[in-house]
Every structure is written in structure tokens, then in C-alpha cells.
Amino acid sequence: MGWSTKQIPSLRGRRALVTGANSGLGLQTALELARAGAHVTLACRDAGRADGAVATIRDQVPDADLEVRALDLASLASVRALAEALDGEGAPLDLLINNAGVMATPERRTADGFEQQLGTNHLGHFALTGLLLERLKAAPAPRVVTVSSGLHRIGRIDLDDLNWERRGYKRWGAYGQSKLANLLFARELQRRADAGDLALRSAAAHPGYSATHLQTAGPGQGGGVGDRLNALVGRVGNVLLATSDAYGAQPTLYAATHPEVSGGAYVGPTRLGQNRGPIGEVPSTRAGHDREVARRLWERSEQLTGVAFGLPAAEPVAG
Template sequence: MDLNGRTALITGANGGIGLATARGLVARGAQVVLGCRNLQKAEEAQAAIQNDFPEGKVEVLALDLANIMNIRSAAEVLKRRFPRLDILINNAGVMSLARKETRDGFEMTFGVNHLGTFALTQALLPLIKAAPEGRIVTLSSTLHYRGHMQWDDLHYRSRPYKGWEAYNQSKLANVLMTQALARRLKGTSASAFALHPGVVATDLARDYPAWLMKLLKAFLVTPEKGARCSIYVASEPGLAAHNGAYFESSRVKKPAAAALVEEDQERLWKLSEELTS
């Protein structure tokens, strides 16, 4: 798809998959906004992209998914800048081996990967619906197949914290959210998708020991390869017919059975609204 005249916001776009995705969309003519917590790194990414694509349009937006008030402020900035948002790519994510909390008191992995993403998506829906073919693309993971929603303690306040377990839960929440959102977008010009980018060499596992990362390196794909599915889902014509779909390797794949339970989709949606209201 020729993306000339279209505007995209990519969260966590100062490095890794997000930066590679931004390059791909700029190459296709899109105006891209890099939504990042670290403005210095975002500006460095902006300069690098514009060095490669002198005619490209790249902007920077201060955005911290661990802070609900900041998310709302960032959304208001976008609403003042743009009449519509054609593509939202919820790319940013964290994975911590130790329990941490967001500014709002949520467990960090669930708070950023799901609740921050949910709050941003909700705040930007009017802009996305104003586009001729708005797309919301959320990066989940194949690890969502191993996820379980710990409804009695989503934030690990009363049980031992396990980093991978929390991450798997957050990635399952991404697919549950996408399913519930797709249902709400029926009859509009917008659609929602989730995807697995592959096992990619990024800063996501920055807490891991160096020896372990060296061992895993042989099994990791580059951010450029990891970005291919995001770029495909953001730009491939005709995907509105697959509203709500989960993608791997740029193909529709059936998500985990746990992600298809409508009762859980609605339970998470209602809970997310309450927590981020």
C-alpha cells in the first residue's frame, strides 16, 4: 500500500522493532510519529531516519506508557497536530525479572504492555475512526499461548513475582484486548489486529545476564526481520476483512484458546476501563 498522505504513530520507536518499523513506513511514504519515553533517543532515531530518507516526515512525541496522565496529555497533543491517525502501532513493551510498579501503582509489565497500551488506544480512537481506513496494530507474542490471566492478583501484590509469567499474561491480554476492540469497531472504518513479530534481538531482555543473551543470540532474528509483520499488517490492502485477527509471519494464525473466550475479553475490557479511568 502506498502510504503517502497517511499518518502513523509507533510507540517505543527509538530502537529495535519500533525503529525498523518506522523506517519501513517512512519508506512507503507515511508521516511517522515516534512515541517514546526517552526523548533524546527518540530524536537520535528521528535524525537517523531522516538521514536515510531526506524527504521523509518524522516527528517525535513524548509518551510514557507507565503514566496514564502522560498518555492522555500525549493524545491531546496528537489531536491538536493531526485531524486523523491512519495507523497506530502499539509496539512498546517491557519485561522485568524483578517486580516494579508504574507511576499509577500497576505491576510494570502488565501496566505498560496492556494498561498503557489500552489507555493510549482508547484516547486515540476518535482520531483513528476519522481515517478512511484506520488500523490499530498491537504487538503480542507467541508466548501468549502460555499466558494465564491471574484475575485474583493481576499485579502480583500477594504472590511471588515471576517475570516470564507476568510477561506471558500481558501478551495474552494484548490479544484479548484486540478481540474485544475489533468487536467494538464493527461498522466503522477502523480495524484492530495483534501479531507476533518473532523472537527478536531487542532491548526487551535488557535485565538478562550477558552470558545468557550471548547464548540466545543464535536463535534471535534481527529487528528488521521482526518488523516485517508489523509493516505488513499496517500497510497490506484488504486486511479490514480480517478485523480482530492474530498474525505470525505475515499470515493469519489462530490465537490461543484462552484469547478467544468472549467472557474474558469483556472482563478484561471492563477492568481496564476501571483501572485507567
């Protein structure tokens, strides 16, 4: 028997924030955290869809303790506004689930001029985590889970051109870079938390190939024949190959709640190329363990976002 959401311990008295909780993996994650008794903040860009998600959760968990907050990860002003509101309220934050994302979009820029996928998937979450660090530190055993992807395997961190300003833009290459950045961030956060003697556990998770709107929303943008073909392939794949979003959320929930998750772990399905089977800690590419690139990416992310965590860098590995 593998792990299941029935093994999530009681989370009563704990507070969680899930980005992109209005649909897909985020909605399923928020649902199960609420079922376990947590106070769950659904941090979403679309208020109408967030209200729909609240109704969906309360259909299954009538006494769910929920609130909705506005968050657009493609805008640092929005990220700061949410963090400042929560910081002003002073409540501890036990679980931060960095889930929201975009996939394989046409070349676009965020409100701050970042390449859209890097800006939304990585830099927005990087800034949010840093700005909520004091709320996390106020909790007795905080966790941060950042959702990466098996497609981190195609990613390459180009520190000289993170925002695709000199390279010819490749939508899947940009997605892979952003997901590799998510994984490196999760591991570097753990190293810096350890160096700063914080009782914080950071982990990354990936869903395998799970049926969500990501497979069609981003690839279908642009309006061209190729865009429509990409969206069609995504729809067919969701029907024939993908697991459910409920299953796809299990690695995130495992990373957020399992008592024995290692700091810096990467959690996902353990069989069939990390697409099926029991949930557990899984290997990543060598690039996903590159401490020097992770350190430099962290420093560059602080420069780009203007958010400094105030955490010491880990000692370099000898030899």
C-alpha cells in the same frame, strides 16, 4: 515468494504513530512506514534516543516526514498528555502501532501503581488507544496494530489479581499475562468496533524470536547472579537463534498495511514454530480467543485506567 516490505502500498497523506519507535522493532516499523510516505510520529520515553532514531531513518529516507512526541506508557499522565495534544491538533490518525514494551522485569510498579509489565505493555496502550479513538475515527480506514508475543502461550489472565498483589511475583508469568492481554485487547477492540459500526480494523502481531534489546534489558535488571545469567542467555540467543529486528517488524507492517488482513487477526512468521518463514495470519492459543475473558479484561482495564471507549460490547456467542 512471501510478502515483503516492498509490497507496502504508498502511504502518502496518511498519519501513523508508533510507540517505542526509538529502537528495535519500533524503529524498523517507523522506518518502513516513513519509506512508504506516511507522516510518522515516534512516540518515545527517551527523547535523546528518539532523536537518534530520527537520524537513522533520515539516513535511509532523507525526505522522511517525522516528528517526535514524548510518551511514557508507565504513566497515565504522560499518556493523557500526548493524547490531549494530538486531539487538540485535530488531525486524523490512520495507523496506531502499539509496539513499546518491557520484558521479564523484576517486580516493579508504574507511576499509577500497576505491575510494570501489565501497566506498560497493556494498560498504557489500552488507555492510549481509547484516548485517541476520536482521531482514529476521523480517518477513512484506520488500523490499530498491537504487538503481542509468542509467549502469550504461557500467559494466564488473573482478573482477581492482574497486578500481582496477592500472588508470588513471577517475571515471566507477568510478561506472558501482559502479552496475552495484548492479543485479547486487539480482538475485543475489533468486536466492539464492529458492534459500534466503526470502519476500524484491529489486529495483533508478533515478531517470533527477534533480536532486540528486550531480551537483555528486562531480564538483566535487578543486579543478582540470576539476573546477569538471564541477560547472558538473552545475548547468546540473539546471536545464535534470533532473526533481525527488520524481519521481526514485518508482521507488524503486514498487519498495518496488507489490504486483506482480517479484523482481529494474529500475524506472525508462519513456519518453524512461528519463528521463521513467510509472514501471514497465524493461530494462537485457545486462551487468545476467550471472548468472555476478553470482555471482562476490557471492563477491568477501563476501571483501572479511567478510560472509557464508549463502544458497545459485542453480543455473546450463542451456546
